[in-house]
Amino acid sequence: MQVLKFGGSSVANEKNIKQVSSIIRNALSKDKTIIVVSALGGITDLLLQAGSMASNADNEYKQKLAEIKERHLETVRLLLPLTHQSSILSAVIQLNNELEDICNGIYLLGELSDRIKDRVASFGEILSSRILSSYLEVTGLDNTWVDARQLIITDSRYTRAHVQQEITEKYIRNYFQSAIGHLFILPGFIASNEQGHTTTLGRGGSDYTAALVGAATNATEVEIWTDVPGMMTADPRLVPHARTIDNISFQEAMELSHFGAKVIYPPTIQPLLNKNLSVWVKNTFAPELHGTLIHAHTQSDGSIIRGISSISKVALCSLEGSGMVGIPGFSKRLFDALARQSINVIFITQASSEHTICVGIDEGAIRQAKQVVDEEFKNEIKEGRVNPLDIETGLAIVALVGDHMKSHTGISGKMFGALGRNGINVRAIAQGSSERNISTVINASDVRKAINVLHEDFFETTYKQINLFIVGTGNVGKRLLHQLEQQFQYLQKHLRLQVRVIGLANSRKMVFDDKGIRLSQWGEALDNGLKMNLHDFIEEIQSKNLRNSIFVDVTANESVSMCYDALFRKSISVVACNKIAASSSLHNYQQLKDLAREYNCLFLFETNVGAGLPVINTLNDLVSSGDTIQTIEAVLSGTLNFVFNNYNGERSFASVVRQAQEEGYTEPDPRLDLSGKDVMRKILILAREAGYPLEMDAISNNSFLPPSCMNGSVEDFYKEMEKYESHFRQLYEEAAKDHKKLKYVASFKDGKAAVGLQHIDAAHNLYHLYGKDNVVLFYTTRYPEQPLVVKGAGAGADVTASGVFADIVRAARI
Ligand SMILES: NC(=O)C1=CN([C@@H]2O[C@H](COP(=O)(O)OP(=O)(O)OC[C@H]3O[C@@H](n4cnc5c(N)ncnc54)[C@H](O)[C@@H]3O)[C@@H](O)[C@H]2O)C=CC1
Ligand SMILES: N[C@@H](CC=O)C(=O)O
16 A cells, blocks of 8 residues: 655646546555645635635625635646536535635634634645546546544644544554555545544644554555655755755654745654554656655665754743743743743753853743743843843854764864854754754845855865855956956866856946856946946945855955955955055954954955965964064065066166066055065065964065156156166166176065165075065074075966965865
8 A cells, every 4th residue: 555645736727636646556556555745735724714704794795705616626637538527526516615605604703613613624625625526537547535533543732633543543543444446545634533534734734644544554655745855955045956865764754844945744654653553755847856765764875964944033041040940940931931932942942151041032922021031030131130131133043953963073063164264153952862953043134145154064065165255356366257257167067166147347337146247248248237336336245145255356446445354354355466454554454354253254465565476374374383584685576677687778677667566566546666666565475374463564675666656647657757767877887897686675584674775796696586576585593594585477467366366265165
């Protein structure tokens, strides 16, 4: 014997009923079959509405009844050929007439008792099962319609009747043992009491009917057919990559169902659990899919976490006070008080200090909770031993569920780590000693992010989604976007990172796309975007509240650098090639680093020194492994190195500088390079990263640029430099006559930093530097004589973009 139960969506209309019949036909080829049917989708609500309207003397109930009647008649008309409609049509009409008589009675009496409610609601399952039975008959599947009220006997708690197990099991067993035939159709949800009055089984009632029948007949298979592919690892509306769970234990199913995965209502499956029978959850509309097998026993398929679920609209109620410590009975009184108001407690925590007890309840019940608890503890509150009940709303519970969590360490650590890295504040925690469920209370606005983060960490072997917000589409920005586009597949395949640009801006425009901006067409997308407003851009990033968000600053703008702190406070990592923040006041630099640490995110600016060269990371590695930086000697300006390598007086100094700008080595304002300011920033950053608390104004700068070149615009600067050509030639010739090269050298020694032009001879470490190269010499405790050297191209859009890219990957992999 096998039992198949079809829910309301499976029999919602003629098309679905035909699909159900093909599943039944297939099942019949294997074994004798009992079908349990819910009402046509939406009908139970309509029936109860009609009853309630009638009791409130609202004439509209007649319209509801007409709607109910028409839905069923229409289904019959569409399902059956005209020649076979008459008997079922008259049965449907007769049942609807009976329903109408009852509702007229309710209208006249102005009263709707629970008993009559059950009577009204029962028409849904009776009608659906009769229609299905007729259709199967007409299509050649002989069957017997069985009135479930004859087999399932309950007490008289109408609307949520309790089944009398023994007698029910006996009736069902006896009936099916002697019944002739292969196919039986039963209305789910309905039963009767000892007086023969109709009762209903409450929430999940049809599942319960199937379980009772399955258990009593020792069915080989019990299948719950519904409109989803089975129980899912998370709510698919929140997590697009949620997948069906193949196997799950009853206990896990119960935990997940309690937390929102309402595919089945496990408590109603208890009869099967008692008999160690398993249940399949299958999709009516994709029967070929595996579905979910709910086992009586825990089965290990290697997964530790089975699913993630959530409950929204949760309020946390905290009872707190010194008067609670060490005094038995407080919690009992709290729970009794809540129970008196039928307030369901969905979450409990109490620290071992016993100073506070905290319960989670539905937000809808907060007023009654406050009233009843404050009343219960009014004496203690008056005496100041307990505070009035504190209630916080706008919360939700997110829970990890899995039987095997108990045999694994580190699950909660991983859970809280993932939430923390994404700035999700955990307000309360509960884990039962069964270790089957770890529940956290978080802000409701963080639920989507939390579930996705956890899903990614615990289930997705595919990839982690990284959400980028990039500001700056100039020389470096353009190359970065190009590299991101080119490397998309590589990152996904080899690093399991799916990197999407969600927000993009320059000084004119900004654009957002939650699915990721198409990088082949970012220019067009930006042109069609909104007028750039930095404040709005940052606010949008914060309100999107996406997991694994990274802000990328590819500008040279101070206002942009001043937004980092707000981003860190939302646990959003910042990657910057913009040097302004790291070379701002020591206080600001330290505060930004502290904030990033405090909010579990990263502040990465490797490209601030040496563009794509691994200068800062090398320095950090030395320091963190216990080395001490004693001296730094470096050439840190790609622009100046390029200029002095290419200038020999044959063409003007200004034209060589212009070439450096055209080739993308200079700052957006090349005066920063020529004045030595850019080099000062870099040596300042290196000194700070080496652990020395340096300020910019403590750095001496032996500049070679005539002060008047700094006046006016960039074009004025070029014109002014032309006027000083003889000055630049003289600088060159003085060095050249001694076979020396001009190098703009940055040094740091004994806590002091200096930058300036120097003559370098061929024996010097800094001499052999070509093109736009940079070189950094670290003399440390471990490298006292021969320095650790980092050398290579130190400017240029491509190498800088690749350094920014590497920082993005670093931030993505935390
Ligand atoms: N070129 C190089 O070799 C290296 C450059 N860098 C740094 O890279 C950064 C960018 O340099 P480039 O791309 O050459 O500059 P760029 O001038 O070509 O581009 C700057 C971009 O920032 C945007 N921008 C400026 N102010 C903005 C604001 N308030 N809001 C939004 N967008 C704004 C501009 O619209 C432009 O798209 C600079 O900070 C520079 O110091 C760092 C290392 C090496
Ligand atoms: N303008 C800079 C670029 C890198 O920071 C330089 O020339 O070095």
